[in-house]
Amino acid sequence: MSCQHLKSMGKAIENGNVLEVKNLIKLALNKGCRPEVILQEGLLKSIDNVSEKFKNKQIFVPDLLLATRAGNAGISYLSSELLLKVQESFGRIVIGTIRGDLHDIGKNMVKIFFEIAGFEVIDLGTDVPVDGFIDAAKKYDPQIIGLSAALTTTMYGMKDVIRALEQDGIRDKHYVMVGGVPITSSFARGIGADIFDPDGTSAVVKAKRILKCANF
Ligand code: B12
Structure with missing residues (x-):
């Protein structure tokens, strides 16, 4: 075996x-x-x-x-x-843990799920301020921005990121994907996120579907 x-x-x-x-x-x-x-x-x-x-x-x-x-x-x-082995890229993702939150195991898991699936992942780390996500969105132009939070006190920071994307007029250029221990589908819907998944592997499937990847 x-x-x-x-x-x-x-x-x-x-x-x-x-x-x-x-x-x-x-x-x-x-x-x-x-x-x-x-x-x-x-x-x-x-x-x-x-x-x-x-x-x-x-x-x-x-x-x-x-x-x-x-x-x-x-x-x-x-x-x-x-x-070393991944050649083709399905798309680009920027991911990070919301400001005030140092939990990164879940975010790192999601990162690797996407890398295995052939996405290029730019990891912003933990405790990322709203501007950190906005600057990265402009710099890397990712199809997806992934937000992770493990604390009930930081999860509302996800809404701030979405609002800042709207204020900068770039909300339509990126899908926003959210997840983490306290995040529910109704919370994700409520803040206007595009993709939610409690589990990283299904997030990949949902992301590929939303991006309409050719071989999916
Ligand atoms: C490990 C841990 C820590 C470590 C973190 C180390 C690190 N480098 O990450 C340390 C010890 C530092 C820590 C500190 C704290 N922690 Co802590 N911690 C945990 C613990 C035990 C495990 C979290 C974990 O890594 N799980 C494993 C990963 C793989 O699971 P996951 O995070 O859920 O991720 C999966 C999904 O959620 C999803 N996912 C995650 N992110 C994303 C993103 C996207 C885009 C998508 C699609 C999916 C997705 O996919 C992942 C894979 O399936 C949890 C308890 C728990 N069972 O969750 C508490 C927990 C999260 N911590 C908690 C607390 C309170 C704290 C502290 C405030 C404690 C304190 N008083 O100091 C501090 C806060 C520090 C800070 N500012 O962030 C509470 C939060 C409670 C709440 N309601 O907010 C929890 C729930 C414990 C509890 N039951 O009280 N913690």
Whole structure:
């Protein structure tokens, strides 16, 4: 079984062992394990387990930070390996986490889902002010602007980005895609977003549909 090495991923992430996480990804790729499987069954499942343990007070903030670091290192390692292979681009996306919000695991997951699907992704990072999204929209002219938020206090910043796009007269040039733990479809509709998905993989399908990609 080509993906069997992923079984050890949970421990490696929980222990914050960046080197081991990278080795396991490398091994899985060399054995022919599909990147989507490495992401979903390896990285995402392990991070979910860590989140659950944190919720149940089995681990604490320092453990969570170490695990997050290892998870993010795994995501960017997988991403760099894949970028070497992706030739064709379906489109360009700018993505970032809303101002005041430092959560980036979900955003990084979505980023890699899109990279696997052949999109060029420009990552603005976390704590991105409204102007950061507007400047990037003008600079990179992406088809899609992705907004991520994990806090109920920051999610309303998504509306500010959409309003700023309208005020600058460039709202019609970009689709706005939103997601994150507190985001619901009614919230997304209410602020006028074009794409919402609670899960990054379906977001890719929805984005391709909205962009009417030729081979979809
Ligand atoms: C890890 C974590 C942290 C880490 C973040 C590290 C990092 N680099 O990201 C640290 C320890 C730093 C942290 C800090 C805080 N956190 Co925190 N954190 C979490 C935790 C446990 C996991 C989040 C996570 O990464 N999940 C895994 C990823 C893969 O899932 P995800 O984010 O949901 O992303 C998926 C989808 O939502 C979606 N998605 C995400 N973004 C996007 C974008 C688009 C465009 C699309 C389409 C989809 C999409 O796709 C992803 C993949 O499927 C959650 C609890 C939870 N179960 O969610 C709390 C949680 C989000 N944190 C919370 C809080 C309160 C905080 C703090 C305020 C705590 C404090 N008092 O200091 C600070 C805030 C810091 C800040 N300013 O941002 C609360 C938020 C509550 C609320 N109602 O707002 C939560 C829900 C915990 C809780 N139950 O109380 N946190």
